[in-house]
Amino acid sequence: MGVIKNMIRNWLEIDEPDSLRIQIEQLTNFEGQAFINDIWYRGDAAEISQLYEQIERDNRNKHFWASSPTSNSNIRKIHTGLPSMIVDSLADISTDDLSNIEVKDRQEEWNEIDNEIKLRDLANEAAKTVLTEGDGAFKVSIDTDISDNPIVEFYEGSRVDFEYERGRINAIIFKTKKIINKKDYVLKERYSKDGITFSLEDKDGKELDIREFPTLAKYKDVENPNKFIMAVPFMIYKSKKFKGRGKSIFDGKIDNFDAFDEVWSQWMLALRKGQLKEYIPDSLLPKNPETGEILRRNDFDVSFIMTESDMSEDAHNKIQTTQGNIQHEALLSTYITSLDQCLTGLISPSTLGIDTKKLENAEAQREKEKTTLYRRNQIVDKLNTVLEDLIEVIFKTKDTMNKKDINDVDVTITFGGYANPSFEAQVETVGKASTSSIMSIEAQVEELWGDTKDEKWKQEEVKRIKEERGIVSMDEPAVAEDIELIEEQEALEESENNNQEEK
Numbered sequence: 001m002g003v004i005k006n007m008i009r010n011w012l013e014i015d016e017p018d019s020l021r022i023q024i025e026q027l028t029n030f031e032g033q034a035f036i037n038d039i040w041y042r043g044d045a046a047e048i049s050q051l052y053e054q055i056e057r058d059n060r061n062k063h064f065w066a067s068s069p070t071s072n073s074n075i076r077k078i079h080t081g082l083p084s085m086i087v088d089s090l091a092d093i094s095t096d097d098l099s100n101i102e103v104k105d106r107q108e109e110w111n112e113i114d115n116e117i118k119l120r121d122l123a124n125e126a127a128k129t130v131l132t133e134g135d136g137a138f139k140v141s142i143d144t145d146i147s148d149n150p151i152v153e154f155y156e157g158s159r160v161d162f163e164y165e166r167g168r169i170n171a172i173i174f175k176t177k178k179i180i181n182k183k184d185y186v187l188k189e190r191y192s193k194d195g196i197t198f199s200l201e202d203k204d205g206k207e208l209d210i211r212e213f214p215t216l217a218k219y220k221d222v223e224n225p226n227k228f229i230m231a232v233p234f235m236i237y238k239s240k241k242f243k244g245r246g247k248s249i250f251d252g253k254i255d256n257f258d259a260f261d262e263v264w265s266q267w268m269l270a271l272r273k274g275q276l277k278e279y280i281p282d283s284l285l286p287k288n289p290e291t292g293e294i295l296r297r298n299d300f301d302v303s304f305i306m307t308e309s310d311m312s313e314d315a316h317n318k319i320q321t322t323q324g325n326i327q328h329e330a331l332l333s334t335y336i337t338s339l340d341q342c343l344t345g346l347i348s349p350s351t352l353g354i355d356t357k358k359l360e361n362a363e364a365q366r367e368k369e370k371t372t373l374y375r376r377n378q379i380v381d382k383l384n385t386v387l388e389d390l391i392e393v394i395f396k397t398k399d400t401m402n403k404k405d406i407n408d409v410d411v412t413i414t415f416g417g418y419a420n421p422s423f424e425a426q427v428e429t430v431g432k433a434s435t436s437s438i439m440s441i442e443a444q445v446e447e448l449w450g451d452t453k454d455e456k457w458k459q460e461e462v463k464r465i466k467e468e469r470g471i472v473s474m475d476e477p478a479v480a481e482d483i484e485l486i487e488e489q490e491a492l493e494e495s496e497n498n499n500q501e502e503k
Helices: 002-012 029-044 044-057 082-095 109-118 119-133 256-275 328-343 362-401 423-435 441-452 453-467 479-502
Strands: 098-103 133-139 150-158 160-165 167-179 183-192 195-204 231-235 275-281 304-305 320-324 411-415
Touching: 029 082, 029 256, 044 328, 082 119, 082 256, 082 328, 082 362, 098 109, 098 119, 098 362, 109 320, 119 133, 119 150, 119 231, 133 160, 133 167, 133 362, 133 479, 167 231, 231 362, 256 328, 275 441, 362 411, 423 441, 423 453, 441 453
Parallel strands: 275 304
Antiparallel strands: 098 411, 133 150, 133 231, 160 167, 167 183, 183 195, 275 320
């Protein structure tokens, strides 16, 4: 069949298309992109301007922050601070509801450790960093000069590398900048199941002998007899651009942030240029009463503009006042559209405290609040898993310090709800469902209490409600037990009959 197709193709003179080759130049690596995201999160207009002036010198498609005004023209570039507000709000509504951490059989030990590491504050900072840069990792270390408990630190993604084997992380490398004899070096700590190894590199990435640096003598390789990694990676989303790394919520949004800053800057520029202007003949200009010198005008408020006095016979020199026409409706529409592009898929305007009345109706805003709930649930789910793993690593490290056998710990982390209806409203809703017999008692208890109560308490509550309603749970008799009872009864009757016959 293939021969026939080739014959037909040759007879019709059909040429095979050449393979399409596309080459795309990637402007930044993961560390570079993380640095750009950090600058946007910090929100300093001067830093953003310097950043884009350097990275877009040869880029024709320049951002607003990379553009330069013509000579003798002053344009004030204003940063709104929106990126940091988004990150801080998402992190706060996720970690502030971390209500309780229970460690079965080791609660007192955990309370002592938590008093030192402040896990809730650490989780909040970690969430902000991961949302900004894309990923990071918790490092658990031992330093008895500082504390008898394990020390927990969080390293942002730009200071962390991951080593993978068959799709799983088998080592985490923590990078710390060191300045020795006024030269920059990078200390790398490789955490794996086998232990911790240290290496040193110069600014060009060349590995050096760490033993040649006396100031780093304390960094000696450590073997882990219990074979576990004393570190926990943290990433909420996975990046398609950088394989094996996390994805920042700024990915795909930086151009929108740049445009939003441009819109706001143009609006403020329009307001400044549209200020009230007075055209005053030079004969009527304000003068210094002592020297007679004309007072210099203020470039900011542009309070007046000098004109030549009319010296004709019938002239009337007078002050004329004008004001520019500011297109408020057009500017507001552009502002709202740009803001909507920045927030779409990330967070609701009402979560940031933005006045929703001038954006959309209340029903539309309630629907958009679901975006915040969706993002928060993703963050909370990842935090729950990561913090459980972290607490387990902390206790394994503590047991290793004390030369004890390591065991898995039972950790329960409870997060409260966000934007949930009031307890009275929930009782009313569940009560109506119970009256209509459309919800089981188990479902009612779960809906009413959720994560605020543990499973044992909820089971006892279900049992109590059933007892009050006169509902008795009985075990179904097994068929085999019924057969045995019948056989025993028949044997008993037969024995009684035999005894009567003998008598």
